[in-house]
Amino acid sequence: MKLELVDAKKWITLFVEKLESNQTILNELDTAIGDGDHGTNMKRGAEAVTAALEKKEPETLADLYKTTAFAMIQKVGGASGPLYGTAFLDMSKAVKNDDLELSDLIQIGTDGLKRRGESDTGMKTMIDVWQPVSDALKADKFDQSVIDAALENVKGLVATKGRASYLEEKSKGHIDPGAQSSAYLFESLIEVLGE
Amino acid sequence: MKLELVDAKKWITLFVEKLESNQTILNELDTAIGDGDHGTNMKRGAEAVTAALEKKEPETLADLYKTTAFAMIQKVGGASGPLYGTAFLDMSKAVKNDDLELSDLIQIGTDGLKRRGESDTGMKTMIDVWQPVSDALKADKFDQSVIDAALENVKGLVATKGRASYLEEKSKGHIDPGAQSSAYLFESLIEVLGE
Amino acid sequence: MKKIINNVEDIVPEMISGLVRTNADLVKQIDGTTAVVRNDPKFKENKQVGIVSGGGSGHEPLHAGYVGDGMLSAAVAGEVFTSPTPDQIYEAITAVDQGQGVLLIVKNYSGDVMNFDMAKEMAEADDIEIKTIVVDDDISVKNSEFTQGKRGVAGTALVEKIVGAAARSGMNLADLATLGQKVIDNIKTIGIALHAATVPAVGHPGFELGDDEIEYGIGIHNERGYAVEKIRPAKELANELIEKILKEFSDQSGDFAILVNGMGGTPLMEQYIFANDVLNELAAKKVKVSFSKVGNLVTSLDMQGISLTIMKADADWIKYLKEPVTTIAW
Amino acid sequence: MKKIINNVEDIVPEMISGLVRTNADLVKQIDGTTAVVRNDPKFKENKQVGIVSGGGSGHEPLHAGYVGDGMLSAAVAGEVFTSPTPDQIYEAITAVDQGQGVLLIVKNYSGDVMNFDMAKEMAEADDIEIKTIVVDDDISVKNSEFTQGKRGVAGTALVEKIVGAAARSGMNLADLATLGQKVIDNIKTIGIALHAATVPAVGHPGFELGDDEIEYGIGIHNERGYAVEKIRPAKELANELIEKILKEFSDQSGDFAILVNGMGGTPLMEQYIFANDVLNELAAKKVKVSFSKVGNLVTSLDMQGISLTIMKADADWIKYLKEPVTTIAW
Ligand SMILES: Nc1ncnc2c1ncn2[C@@H]1O[C@H](COP(=O)(O)OP(=O)(O)O)[C@@H](O)[C@H]1O
Ligand SMILES: Nc1ncnc2c1ncn2[C@@H]1O[C@H](COP(=O)(O)OP(=O)(O)O)[C@@H](O)[C@H]1O
Ligand SMILES: [Mg+2]
Numbered sequence A, B: 001m002k003l004e005l006v007d008a009k010k011w012i013t014l015f016v017e018k019l020e021s022n023q024t025i026l027n028e029l030d031t032a033i034g035d036g037d038h039g040t041n042m043k044r045g046a047e048a049v050t051a052a053l054e055k056k057e058p059e060t061l062a063d064l065y066k067t068t069a070f071a072m073i074q075k076v077g078g079a080s081g082p083l084y085g086t087a088f089l090d091m092s093k094a095v096k097n098d099d100l101e102l103s104d105l106i107q108i109g110t111d112g113l114k115r116r117g118e119s120d121t122g123m124k125t126m127i128d129v130w131q132p133v134s135d136a137l138k139a140d141k142f143d144q145s146v147i148d149a150a151l152e153n154v155k156g157l158v159a160t161k162g163r164a165s166y167l168e169e170k171s172k173g174h175i176d177p178g179a180q181s182s183a184y185l186f187e188s189l190i191e192v193l194g195e
Numbered sequence C, D: 001m002k003k004i005i006n007n008v009e010d011i012v013p014e015m016i017s018g019l020v021r022t023n024a025d026l027v028k029q030i031d032g033t034t035a036v037v038r039n040d041p042k043f044k045e046n047k048q049v050g051i052v053s054g055g056g057s058g059h060e061p062l063h064a065g066y067v068g069d070g071m072l073s074a075a076v077a078g079e080v081f082t083s084p085t086p087d088q089i090y091e092a093i094t095a096v097d098q099g100q101g102v103l104l105i106v107k108n109y110s111g112d113v114m115n116f117d118m119a120k121e122m123a124e125a126d127d128i129e130i131k132t133i134v135v136d137d138d139i140s141v142k143n144s145e146f147t148q149g150k151r152g153v154a155g156t157a158l159v160e161k162i163v164g165a166a167a168r169s170g171m172n173l174a175d176l177a178t179l180g181q182k183v184i185d186n187i188k189t190i191g192i193a194l195h196a197a198t199v200p201a202v203g204h205p206g207f208e209l210g211d212d213e214i215e216y217g218i219g220i221h222n223e224r225g226y227a228v229e230k231i232r233p234a235k236e237l238a239n240e241l242i243e244k245i246l247k248e249f250s251d252q253s254g255d256f257a258i259l260v261n262g263m264g265g266t267p268l269m270e271q272y273i274f275a276n277d278v279l280n281e282l283a284a285k286k287v288k289v290s291f292s293k294v295g296n297l298v299t300s301l302d303m304q305g306i307s308l309t310i311m312k313a314d315a316d317w318i319k320y321l322k323e324p325v326t327t328i329a330w
């Protein structure tokens, strides 16, 4: 399965909409186990992505992901800026290869996260959503239940990367804010694929 | 009427006792129209007076008042320290004259307050208790009702000296903290005279 | 009340002890007092008129934080919000007199005025020449012959800086007193509080404000102000205070200095935002700002709030304000 | 939430604007960024290795308050509690490079580390030599290969002072990085909060504490600590923190430096009282304190609380700490 440009645009648009409308939830999740700003950070990124896409309509998938990446890198800051930025930048480079499957694309984004964050699954980060989604896409079993299960799993983990890791055991029982924003990303993808 | 040394000692002892047990009330009065420390200031003075009197038993009335004055001047600070200090210092000097009536003594203390504070009756200060007490003593009509009336009068005044004057009209309706501590002084006197 | 203290009665001596022990190259404590005096080598080398200030504690870094070459010679700390006693002030005076007399900088409160007055009388008995200037920069209080008059607030720091620099330059006592009075006449301050201070001995805030209320015209001892209103954007607060203050100056040409002062519990972030708005509005009004300073200079314990001080300044005063100084906190 | 601000989104640019406009002789803003760079004449005259730090805002005066001769060359301010972006850090690097390379001082947070890393990659593409040191002085967090590791907190100010002074003295980039790392390895900090900070975009305190409770081991971004307990006298708090910190040093002989740091909403009065208790306890334990500093150096918005930093120091480091410096806030 591959994503057409028009669908990919919808995907990103839905994502930034969800970020804007769920700022408070993301901040609250981050207040519990981080520093309370993940919603604000992603909202800033969302606005920057919207502005960049309006300024210049992307003509290729590579363009679209690169514009998204640059907006995130330059406007989000924090941990999530370079992470989302790196994932989309790597996806932008890879998507120039016409044969790239959607499942490969997401795996490449996931690998970008792992490289930038020096991290992996099981550390209670956004990677714990990206990797299961990538796996499900490969197995052609991607739906909402994958995301729900990933979030449920993240909730039970003890954080070992990012601010939440300072809380050690106490980080258990909370959804990681970056995992939640990534859930919005992939829920947007489901909406696009379901059409 | 004159006060014997033994009675004067009782007077001062009762006064410092009342100051110690009414610290909170005086602080609260001062919180309403001042800076909330009159009780703490007077408690510090009370402890200093007690310590000084224990250290060296005064042998004359002049000694007693001077010891009280010095303790107040050195330990109270704020506005009330120099005021009570000056009143007792002036009383200490004057009491060396054997003919001095109690009413004259209190008037001399009152005059000391007026000099040090550059103030007079009607300004919502401790003077509004001292002067009526002095007047009543002169007229041989000194009892609790004089103090009650003075406090009632003070309550209705607008402050024009001390911190309470910053509140202008809003200072009305509150008892001046210095007037209240002076009321304790003269209630102690009544207890001594009543015996 | 939650405070990092031990016994309430030990607050001031322990604070002064902490201050002098962590700044031993700058200041030392005068034995048996809670007064601090310069301890830098230049103090003995360059003789000058002594500059002594002081007052109740709770306004840190005022005054002890301003002791040093080019500012105060000594500072006397009273109990919290309570004027120091005459004997302590007298000790500070004698510790700094170098034969050229001593200037006392007093904030206009009954207690301070009376205690410094008694100390002055004591020092004069030792033939030390003394002059006193009384700072009364808070324009939220009406000045009238029939009241205590205006309070001394944040502008005190500017007075101490200017007079201190002038004293270092060799100015004599009479001229320093004249300069100080002229400076005081040209300083206007007004403050707002978002949350009152908690006096340790009292244990709760001096007054209560609603979740969206601020009090205009507060003093530095929890004295209430002239109005309680809903909080507004920093910009509007700045404009309101500026308008109130500028009314006090008949002439708005020439140099001005500003001080944006945090009350103790308000972070620098908000102070800089407010300062930015102040500079915008003064620029719009064509008022020339030749010196500006931002920070917790004259505080009120843990009060949340801010004050704005505007001074109409001679070129000399601006120079004195800008001169480097070696103190804990300027 | 009551704060003296305008729009939440404008907090950082307005704050930086207020800071540079009120300190124009010391610093200037880099166009199109919220980074500030030295603006004193010596900056151009005496060429040296550039020292750049930065991080989320809300810790003022860190870092912009430490830009000046003998400390930082530039500071980059991110959004509140949010790492600045690589493009802004890159601008700061290019603004201060004088051909001798640039040292980045980064606090150990995922975001800071990643964004400074991206900026380093960008600057290296311009052939600017870059080294990075990562401050991780907060011992309330366990250090392990499997976590983010310890956080960078108040000790950062000491690192910036020592490395800044060494850079001014002409030390080269490689030696500065080595020195900085050695300093970091010898700094230990632990903090307590009486009241959490309110992030403006969030609008309420990060966590709630009871009227008599304090939290041990908090970070500077409202990160909760390792224990909530009833508040105790300053003396006991000092002893508790000292004991925790001294355990980290195998050798308690030689020189030590201490920093008592206010978190933003705690008045100097309490900081000095606490410092006094710290000095008492260290004296009792025969630990030699050769440098001490007290104040709001590395804050957390309006958090009420305090942190204690203890550093085992070489004689050289003490000298670097004591050297005069021309910054807004050191
Ligand atoms: N090293 C890392 N690897 C992967 N993800 C990380 C890492 N560090 C942080 N994250 C993710 O970033 C999220 C926090 O983002 P955000 O709150 O915007 O940044 P900050 O932590 O700087 O405030 C976390 O919830 C987590 O998902
Ligand atoms: N100028 C004055 N003349 C007479 N009494 C005064 C004057 N100023 C203050 N007082 C008295 O002092 C009292 C306040 O004392 P206190 O609270 O101990 O000192 P402070 O005002 O310095 O905090 C007032 O209630 C008032 O009675
Ligand atoms: Mg966050």
Ligand SMILES: [Mg+2]
Residues within 6 Å of the ligand: B030, B034, B035, B036, B037, B038, B078
């Ligand atoms: Mg009082």
Ligand SMILES: [Mg+2]
Residues within 6 Å of the ligand: B035, B037, B078, B079, C056, C080, C081, C082, C083, C111
């Ligand atoms: Mg008082």
Ligand SMILES: [Mg+2]
Residues within 6 Å of the ligand: A035, A037, A078, A079, D056, D080, D081, D082, D083, D111
């Ligand atoms: Mg953050």
